[in-house]
Amino acid sequence: MDIAGMLTKVREKRPLVHHITNMVTASECANITLLAGGLPVMAHAPEETAEMVAHAGTLVLNIGTLTPAQVEAMLSAGKRANELGVPIVLDPVGAGATTLRSVSARRLLDELTISIIKGNAAETAILAGGAAEIKGVESLAVSGDIAALAAALARAKQTVVAVTGAQDIITDGHRLIEVSNGHPLMAAVVGTGCMSASIIGCFAAVTDNRLDAAVAALVVFNVAAELAAPQAAGPASFKERLFDELYRLEPAVVTARQKITERVIS
Amino acid sequence: MDIAGMLTKVREKRPLVHHITNMVTASECANITLLAGGLPVMAHAPEETAEMVAHAGTLVLNIGTLTPAQVEAMLSAGKRANELGVPIVLDPVGAGATTLRSVSARRLLDELTISIIKGNAAETAILAGGAAEIKGVESLAVSGDIAALAAALARAKQTVVAVTGAQDIITDGHRLIEVSNGHPLMAAVVGTGCMSASIIGCFAAVTDNRLDAAVAALVVFNVAAELAAPQAAGPASFKERLFDELYRLEPAVVTARQKITERVIS
Amino acid sequence: MDIAGMLTKVREKRPLVHHITNMVTASECANITLLAGGLPVMAHAPEETAEMVAHAGTLVLNIGTLTPAQVEAMLSAGKRANELGVPIVLDPVGAGATTLRSVSARRLLDELTISIIKGNAAETAILAGGAAEIKGVESLAVSGDIAALAAALARAKQTVVAVTGAQDIITDGHRLIEVSNGHPLMAAVVGTGCMSASIIGCFAAVTDNRLDAAVAALVVFNVAAELAAPQAAGPASFKERLFDELYRLEPAVVTARQKITERVIS
Numbered sequence A, B, C: 001m002d003i004a005g006m007l008t009k010v011r012e013k014r015p016l017v018h019h020i021t022n023m024v025t026a027s028e029c030a031n032i033t034l035l036a037g038g039l040p041v042m043a044h045a046p047e048e049t050a051e052m053v054a055h056a057g058t059l060v061l062n063i064g065t066l067t068p069a070q071v072e073a074m075l076s077a078g079k080r081a082n083e084l085g086v087p088i089v090l091d092p093v094g095a096g097a098t099t100l101r102s103v104s105a106r107r108l109l110d111e112l113t114i115s116i117i118k119g120n121a122a123e124t125a126i127l128a129g130g131a132a133e134i135k136g137v138e139s140l141a142v143s144g145d146i147a148a149l150a151a152a153l154a155r156a157k158q159t160v161v162a163v164t165g166a167q168d169i170i171t172d173g174h175r176l177i178e179v180s181n182g183h184p185l186m187a188a189v190v191g192t193g194c195m196s197a198s199i200i201g202c203f204a205a206v207t208d209n210r211l212d213a214a215v216a217a218l219v220v221f222n223v224a225a226e227l228a229a230p231q232a233a234g235p236a237s238f239k240e241r242l243f244d245e246l247y248r249l250e251p252a253v254v255t256a257r258q259k260i261t262e263r264v265i266s
Helices: A003-013 A026-036 A049-053 A068-084 A099-111 A121-127 A146-157 A184-188 A192-204 A210-231 A235-248 A251-257 B003-013 B026-036 B049-053 B068-084 B099-111 B121-127 B146-157 B184-188 B192-204 B210-231 B235-248 B251-257 C003-013 C026-036 C049-053 C068-084 C099-111 C121-127 C146-157 C184-188 C192-204 C210-231 C235-248 C251-257
Strands: A016-020 A039-042 A058-062 A088-091 A116-119 A131-135 A138-143 A160-163 A168-171 A176-179 A260-263 B016-020 B039-042 B058-062 B088-091 B116-119 B131-135 B138-143 B160-163 B168-171 B176-179 B260-263 C016-020 C039-042 C058-062 C088-091 C116-119 C131-135 C138-143 C160-163 C168-171 C176-179 C260-263
Touching: A003 A192, A003 A210, A003 A251, A016 A026, A016 A049, A016 A068, A016 A192, A026 A039, A026 A192, A026 A210, A026 A235, A026 C235, A049 A068, A058 A068, A058 A192, A068 A088, A068 A099, A088 A099, A088 A192, A099 A121, A116 A121, A116 A146, A116 A192, A116 A210, A121 A131, A121 A138, A121 A146, A121 A160, A146 A160, A146 A168, A146 A176, A160 A210, A168 A210, A176 A210, A184 A210, A184 A235, A192 A210, A210 A235, A210 A251, A235 B026, A235 B235, A235 C235, B003 B192, B003 B210, B003 B251, B016 B026, B016 B049, B016 B068, B016 B192, B026 B039, B026 B192, B026 B210, B026 B235, B049 B068, B058 B068, B058 B192, B068 B088, B068 B099, B088 B099, B088 B192, B099 B121, B116 B121, B116 B146, B116 B192, B116 B210, B121 B131, B121 B138, B121 B146, B121 B160, B146 B160, B146 B168, B146 B176, B160 B210, B168 B210, B176 B210, B184 B210, B184 B235, B192 B210, B210 B235, B210 B251, B235 C026, B235 C235, C003 C192, C003 C210, C003 C251, C016 C026, C016 C049, C016 C068, C016 C192, C026 C039, C026 C192, C026 C210, C026 C235, C049 C068, C058 C068, C058 C192, C068 C088, C068 C099, C088 C099, C088 C192, C099 C121, C116 C121, C116 C146, C116 C192, C116 C210, C121 C131, C121 C138, C121 C146, C121 C160, C146 C160, C146 C168, C146 C176, C160 C210, C168 C210, C176 C210, C184 C210, C184 C235, C192 C210, C210 C235, C210 C251
Parallel strands: A016 A039, A016 A058, A058 A088, A088 A116, A116 A160, B016 B039, B016 B058, B058 B088, B088 B116, B116 B160, C016 C039, C016 C058, C058 C088, C088 C116, C116 C160
Antiparallel strands: A131 A138, A160 A168, A168 A176, A176 A260, B131 B138, B160 B168, B168 B176, B176 B260, C131 C138, C160 C168, C168 C176, C176 C260
16 A cells, blocks of 8 residues: 555645534644645534535535534535535544434435544444444453444445544455554544544545555554654653654655554454 | 542543533633543533433533623523532633623623633732633733632622632632632633533532632642643643643642641732 | 843833734733733633723734634623733734635724734735635645735735744834844744744733834843754754743843844835
């Protein structure tokens, strides 16, 4: 997989990534999009989302700090994105934690064609119809094989599912790829999950292969984390270095460090 | 007071701290909660707040960038928290600056059982029925003895009042403790007040002694600030170091540096 | 122009800068205001904006992540600001990108007396009745002479127009000043445009000369950027150093480095 080539494409094309997102990590998501090579725009008023998405390379829907009005804005923008062939990335933050989030995430999946779902293990399990132990927006434990659940969800919704964690799993229901890059400090920074969806958004705008887009984005983010960690004294300096490293990441370094393996779906 | 032991407890128990908070410092509050050892979740839709708080160790209500809809979400979550015995921390940001904030803060105090109020001197004075000079969300001057006002408020509302400033004052109306740790650079970073409420939220989830929880949280935050300041070139690098130092703070260092004194209530 | 003297005045007077702003860069705008010497307050509920602005030195209206409810809050606060003589700074983020933003920006300009408009080239061109290529909130290209468009807009609305870019242009329609300070890394940090409006807000509160206020604010911000850049490893460390440098910026250094030239309006 030519991940380095895709990174170069993102930087050349500078795709607009339209986010309808939460108020906690909006700044981080905007910055990470810019650092990865895209152009971020955040717009959530139902009066403008369908118009804004017409200019976008990708639409990212993130349900953290969700309200019912935001769900309507997401549906309106999402339907327009589907008409125009703009790929949609869904980050189902906190699905399983409350009825509003679970029901809304399922409604987005039912009423829209989603290109890529990016969630943690618990969110993925819940959307796949499985069971999980959730603490707020954190995934504590999942009953069952998360890879099998992700693949089942991908097949049921004809989408790509990316499950982030110590090891990232990306599957379209037929192929399953594991990314082993990354660093534990990522879990000590709020919003690395949200940020990974933004980077996936950048990559989904430059290739039609959604599996490749998700894998490439997660490799790039995780390799930047590996380069940042040795320079960090803790999570905050790690975050700063991670941002800097992503911005200046050389494609050849990505190629040299990428750790992806294809697994048989169990 | 075994502040070091409480810090260890927070890190072991990892309490979920549910915030209904403002859009300015939400990212900072989420990060500081994670760094202190808790798990943050932000959720403000009235459709989900009562459900989310059922999983929480503490509910933090922060009225910065308040709207009437948010007040309803706070009351709904707060009533459920009270039923379940989940402690509530109130940060009355800007009480006294506008009618909406003053009236809303008083309404939250009247209709909910609040475990701990964390405010600056002016906010505390206003809620205690005193007078203060306020500039936006900054406290300029208070007419009268802030310690006496805080103690009166604590007695009237049967709560704990924590007043942050150059010296922090914490009182349940009967005992009054002063924390002398900290650093002036904290005042040059937006949201250190909000962040201190989040850390208090972490500690309130691991002890029933609300006075101890507030004192311990402020000592821990202020000691991290003392360790960060000598490494900083200004407020932004100070904030980064503060976050890192809080994350790696050793309990023995807290014990060695804590400066708390009990005062007679005047 | 005594830019150094104005900076000293901001730090002495500590003006309250009331923002009605977007959810992406609110934290950055609040921090930059504090670092420049002002006191930030963010308040957007229509129930309190008119009351809050009465205490303010300046009102900053930023239409990023705009909603129709926010427009009402801006009009209500803006009318009160006009009655009281509180200057208004408008940042028309994304004007031209969607109908909601273009119409709202024009409505604010029509119904309020705006002291200073701070936009990028595309936003300025659109408000001046020209044409521009826009990608989300980024300005790609403008048809026509941006200086002439800015001057025409300033004359039509009897306001000052500040256009930020590689070179900043500030005009009241009669005089036109160019600021050549700054650094390319500013474009790699989300929100430097929004932040510049906040700093302009600080300076507009300490002088009646609106042209001088805008020029001084942009010089100060850009000089801090020049000092920060050599210390940075990328956009995130640059942002941290920029914040630190702004906070400790010595007036004499501003005087030594300021690069402003007056041009004839074409």
